[in-house]
Amino acid sequence: MILEGEHRRSIRRTEDGKGACILDQRKLPWEVKWVELRTAGQAAVAIRDMWTRGAPMIGATAAYGLALALAEDPSDEGLAKGYGLLLETRPTAINLRWALDTVRAEVAGLPPEARAAAAFAKADAIADEDAAMCRSIGEHGLALFRTLHAKHPDRPLNILTHCNAGWLATVDYGTATAPIYLAHDAGIPVHVWVDETRPRNQGALLTAFELKNHGVPHTVIADNAGGLLMMKGQVDAVVVGTDRVTANGDVCNKIGTYLKALAAHDNGVPFYVALPYTTFDPNTATGADIPIEERSAEELTQLSDGQNTVQVTQSPAANPAFDVTPARLVTAYITERGVLDRI
Numbered sequence: 001m002i003l004e005g006e007h008r009r010s011i012r013r014t015e016d017g018k019g020a021c022i023l024d025q026r027k028l029p030w031e032v033k034w035v036e037l038r039t040a041g042q043a044a045v046a047i048r049d050m051w052t053r054g055a056p057m058i059g060a061t062a063a064y065g066l067a068l069a070l071a072e073d074p075s076d077e078g079l080a081k082g083y084g085l086l087l088e089t090r091p092t093a094i095n096l097r098w099a100l101d102t103v104r105a106e107v108a109g110l111p112p113e114a115r116a117a118a119a120f121a122k123a124d125a126i127a128d129e130d131a132a133m134c135r136s137i138g139e140h141g142l143a144l145f146r147t148l149h150a151k152h153p154d155r156p157l158n159i160l161t162h163c164n165a166g167w168l169a170t171v172d173y174g175t176a177t178a179p180i181y182l183a184h185d186a187g188i189p190v191h192v193w194v195d196e197t198r199p200r201n202q203g204a205l206l207t208a209f210e211l212k213n214h215g216v217p218h219t220v221i222a223d224n225a226g227g228l229l230m231m232k233g234q235v236d237a238v239v240v241g242t243d244r245v246t247a248n249g250d251v252c253n254k255i256g257t258y259l260k261a262l263a264a265h266d267n268g269v270p271f272y273v274a275l276p277y278t279t280f281d282p283n284t285a286t287g288a289d290i291p292i293e294e295r296s297a298e299e300l301t302q303l304s305d306g307q308n309t310v311q312v313t314q315s316p317a318a319n320p321a322f323d324v325t326p327a328r329l330v331t332a333y334i335t336e337r338g339v340l341d342r343i
């Protein structure tokens with residue numbers, strides 16, 4: 001990712017190697033603030049309270065979190081406690097469980113004194129692998145974008161995306177954004193319609209921040225605007241990320257994704273889902289079996305600029321954070337293994 005003029009990753013080890021450094025995404029785009037996670041408890045808070053977020057990034061943070069838990073207590077009890085603490089932070093993204101399982105499997109057979117160092121090394125490997133997978137997603141998506149652009153070479157390629165499936169949500173490149181960045185860098189004129197993504201506004205705050213940093217032309221739209229734009233031929237493709245894809249290909253992603261898929265289907269606009277295989281959950285049969293996170297009603301009833309908070313309704317509010325797009329509405333899955341009709 002390009003940040004403050006430099007190529008950086010969204011998560012890295014602290015300089016002394018004993019912790020992990022993340023961006024506090026609650027401050028973006030107003031302030032670029034790196035925070036150091038020094039305990040498993042801090043990692044759990046950072047995930048649960050969404051200092052950091054996005055399925056692959058949640059996984060990477062949890063991996064470092066389990067390493068921190070083992071630095072505090074490398075016993076079997078310490079391993080189980082750290083695993084449980086981190087697993088319960090957010091229920092929907094499968095990368096969280098995958099990363100915790102991966103680190104636990106790496107260290108469980110080791111003597112306690114060797115566990116923390118091995119867990120940190122595994123967390124580093126998970127982060128490296130995530131960056132490489134996202135790069136590969138970008139390369140496969142780039143070929144797809146070239147084909148789409150060739151249909152209308154006289155105008156920019158218009159991509160609509162929802163939430164933030166960018167470098168902030170991964171270790172680098174993003175999933176949905178990886179083809180966008182690579183296409184832009186390759187000279188393909190790309191313009192991105194950015195859904196604001198109520199209630200937490202990951203699109204307006206985070207995706208727009210990323211695209212601006214990278215110099216990609218973009219326009220923030222209200223969540224409800226996408227249908228009209230598709231109807232008017234102003235969207236060439238919808239590309240989204242995902243928190244979990246089930247065995248039958250159903251796609252769980254940020255609330256509102258399903259409505260975009262319906263509108264895309266009705267208007268003959270291709271609907272692509274970008275994901276690394278760490279987001280595929282073959283053990284869950286269909287989207288109906290995925291636990292959907294219900295977040296605080298205050299995310300809906302209040303608006304805040306980080307300093308001032310205003311109440312926008314006095315009525316009760318419900319805040320399901322994710323929805324499920326049935327596999328039949330997905331044109332293809334853009335993965336590190338290629339662009340696939342079926343997962």
Ligand code: MRU
Nearest residue numbers: 053054055163165169241242254
């Ligand atoms: O609640 P969030 O912000 O963690 O939700 C993030 C999303 O829904 C992303 O689209 C998804 O995790 C894919 S990130 C590459």
